[in-house]
Amino acid sequence: DTPSPAEVMQRVNALIIPDNLQTMFVTAMYGVLNLESGIFTYANAGHNPPIWLCGKKRTMTLLGRTGAALGILADLPMEDRSITLEDDDLLLLYTDGLTEAFSPKGETFGEERLQEVLEKARAINVREVLDEIEASVRKFMGSNSPDDDMTMLGIKRTI
Numbered sequence: 001d002t003p004s005p006a007e008v009m010q011r012v013n014a015l016i017i018p019d020n021l022q023t024m025f026v027t028a029m030y031g032v033l034n035l036e037s038g039i040f041t042y043a044n045a046g047h048n049p050p051i052w053l054c055g056k057k058r059t060m061t062l063l064g065r066t067g068a069a070l071g072i073l074a075d076l077p078m079e080d081r082s083i084t085l086e087d088d089d090l091l092l093l094y095t096d097g098l099t100e101a102f103s104p105k106g107e108t109f110g111e112e113r114l115q116e117v118l119e120k121a122r123a124i125n126v127r128e129v130l131d132e133i134e135a136s137v138r139k140f141m142g143s144n145s146p147d148d149d150m151t152m153l154g155i156k157r158t159i
Helices: 005-019 110-121 124-143
Strands: 028-033 039-043 051-054 059-061 082-084 090-094 152-156
Touching: 005 028, 005 039, 051 124, 059 110, 090 110, 090 124, 110 124, 124 152
Parallel strands: none
Antiparallel strands: 028 039, 039 082, 051 059, 051 090, 090 152
16 A cells, blocks of 8 residues: 555654754655646645646646644644646746845845746746756856755646
């Protein structure tokens, strides 16, 4: 029997808690995509909310957290949520290094700028969307070096 994303998160949390003497925590996103139906079932433990762009409906939805970060609570409440990716929908998962990238003026790139780039780039293929986001963040940072990793995963469904 395959565990749900929420059950996986709870199991990982149970492994972290006994050795977490410094009270550290980790955010995580775990999801399972059914390639036939397009159903994406996920659990989000305090991580940045993935962004779901619906191609035909022209909507943008943030997939919120379904539980707290791992390593904080021994009995971690966590729930699964599901969405259905339709033809031409795009799902973007990313780390906080992207939205917390600093400009030379000390501003952060932020969720709003990321969403603006996505809105402009929604009609192109997923590789070009990721390239466009990376170029926008690098331009925003100017000569600054990243303080954190900037990792992205884009999924675009084409039927």
